[in-house]
Amino acid sequence: MIASIFALGACGGSGGSDESSADSGSVASLSDRSAGKAAPEVAAPDADDAAAPNQAVMKASIISTGSVALSAKDVGKTRTQVQHVSDRYAGQVTEQETSDSDDGGPRHARMVLRIPSKSFDEAMADLEDTATLVDSNTTSTDVTTEVVDTEVRVKNARTSIERIRTLLSRAERIGDVISIESELARREADLNSLLAQQAALEDQTSLSTITVNIDRAAPGGSGDDDPGFLAGLSAGWDALGASARVLAIAIGAVIPWAPVVLLLLAPLWFLARRRNKVVAPVPAAGPTEE
Structure with missing residues (x-):
């Protein structure tokens, strides 16, 4: 029985066909050791189920x-x-x-x-x-390939879990029960991971x-409003406002310097005017008489 369980665990990560054969061998081995209990028959997959992966291939995901x-x-x-x-x-x-x-x-x-x-x-x-x-x-x-592969792996994982549960229901020794329950928990975790991948693919493809x-849009740029005269008028007002702001900034920057400039120019202007008063104009020479 223990050998059957270890063989079952070793095949846990392999493909569907190897896994099915290992599980079937475990069930048969346990059946031989049981007290006259016959192993349950595993129903063969229906023709529709066998054709399902092929149908999934025909539909692109x-x-x-x-x-x-x-x-x-x-x-x-x-x-x-x-x-x-x-x-x-x-x-x-x-x-x-x-x-x-x-x-x-x-x-x-x-x-x-x-x-x-x-x-x-x-x-x-x-x-x-x-x-x-x-x-x-x-x-x-x-x-498409990933969707079909995940679907096949989910189907094989569910079949394997059902067979392990069959082994668990027919186990008699404590050691066998513990080993089978551990393997069952691992297989169920793998199945949940595959179901999560399948749900994510379904959400992304649907x-x-x-x-x-x-x-x-920037002012005056192309947008979803009507272009033409109104757009040009709006752009003109924006340009006028921008020019007025620039002029106001320039005037504001000059005004604080005006008193300083006046104080510097006032003495020069006063000296220049005083010189003009001191220097008398030279009279023009008139014609001489003989």
Whole structure:
């Protein structure tokens, strides 16, 4: 019996076929030592179950991710439009960050969307139209082989656990019970890890992740508002205001120096005026008579 358990443990990390044969041998060995108890028959897998992995291969499993960078004069309005696109395709916003500017309005927004994979392309196109598009990127990864492999490993792990439980139910000695329970706990931990991997793959292939970054457009820059006369008028007012601020700064910088300049120039001006009074003009020479 102990030899059967050790043989079972040694085959714990091997493939499905080796594991099945080792477990079957353990069950047969325990059956020979039991008091007339016959080993339970293990039902052969159904034809549909055997064909399931082959069917999974026919269906491609793709992980799609995308990112969209937008520029808009009204970040809050564009953020609402992005939310509407997510709702249109039965998606959800899993993350959202907003940075405010000095004037109180939003300056930047970041949103992470989870959209059903079947609507990934349509959602990307609609998001690109919500404001002025700055950049757009998409990435697709084929994980079909990984999905099928995980599915087969989960199935084999469950079959192996059922056989170990059969051994445990027929064990009579304390040493055998302890060894089988230890092996059963290890197999169940491996199965839980495989189920977690399977759930993660299912989530990534069924829902695509799209990250949207929205930045406020610079004054006079291209945004989602109407261009033309109003944009030019706004740019002109901004330029006039900037020029007025520069002129005001220059005047403010000169005013403190005005008294100093006057004090330096006043003596020079006084001396120059006094010299003009002291020096008399030379009379012009008149014509001489003979």
